[in-house]
Amino acid sequence: GENVEQHPSTLSVQEGDSAVIKCTYSDSASNYFPWYKQELGKGPQLIIDIRSNVGEKKDQRIAVTLNKTAKHFSLHITETQPEDSAVYFCAASMNRDNQGGKLIFGQGTELSVKP
Amino acid sequence: NAGVTQTPKFQVLKTGQSMTLQCAQDMNHNSMYWYRQDPGMGLRLIYYSASEGTTDKGEVPNGYNVSRLNKREFSLRLESAAPSQTSVYFCASNIAGGHNEQFFGPGTRLTVL
16 A cells, blocks of 8 residues: 655744755655644644646745655745644545545654744 | 545544544545654554455554445454554545545544643
8 A cells, every 4th residue: 555754753943944844755646745734632634736737846945845756755845934834644545436535644844944 | 525534633642542533534435544654753544444345554554443434434443552653644535546636634633641
């Protein structure tokens, strides 16, 4: 089955710097790659996603890139702010009829943005 | 709209006890999911229900059962709790299986002594 590896497990940056989180996946059939942000004591919330027919997607200060050949994708946060501090999860999914919306998550990255 | 709600928020059980975690969504979503979250392991899918009347195993189904009571409600049952089931449990839902945003509940923190 699919396996998703995420690095680093913790990341500390200064406010205004950029942060990059990387994930690799094992199943070349995966074709949907969302990123979730989890604030303390809350459930994860989708922040951006990318599909396999797209190489890059941006939404204001966040962007995701996908390299299908190498089977890795990354989250980029620019001009980080203290409110970006949270745990970030990558995930992968394949859209097969009998798979529903099954997401396989990475291990998570705890991002700390220091003022 | 309340979104996805879960009860209880916290629970402490003794080994061998049983309990049911409740989940409900008011977004008219077809698909619902149960995950567990453990430190350093991300979220792992326990069971999911692609549509009302269907349920399927996820990555870690052993020791759990589920019931899709109706379109709104999806419950998770631990028949005989074990310390290895100490975790934070999240319920999620989305419009339909596949490439759609999953909306998560606030979680249930379960401790099994």
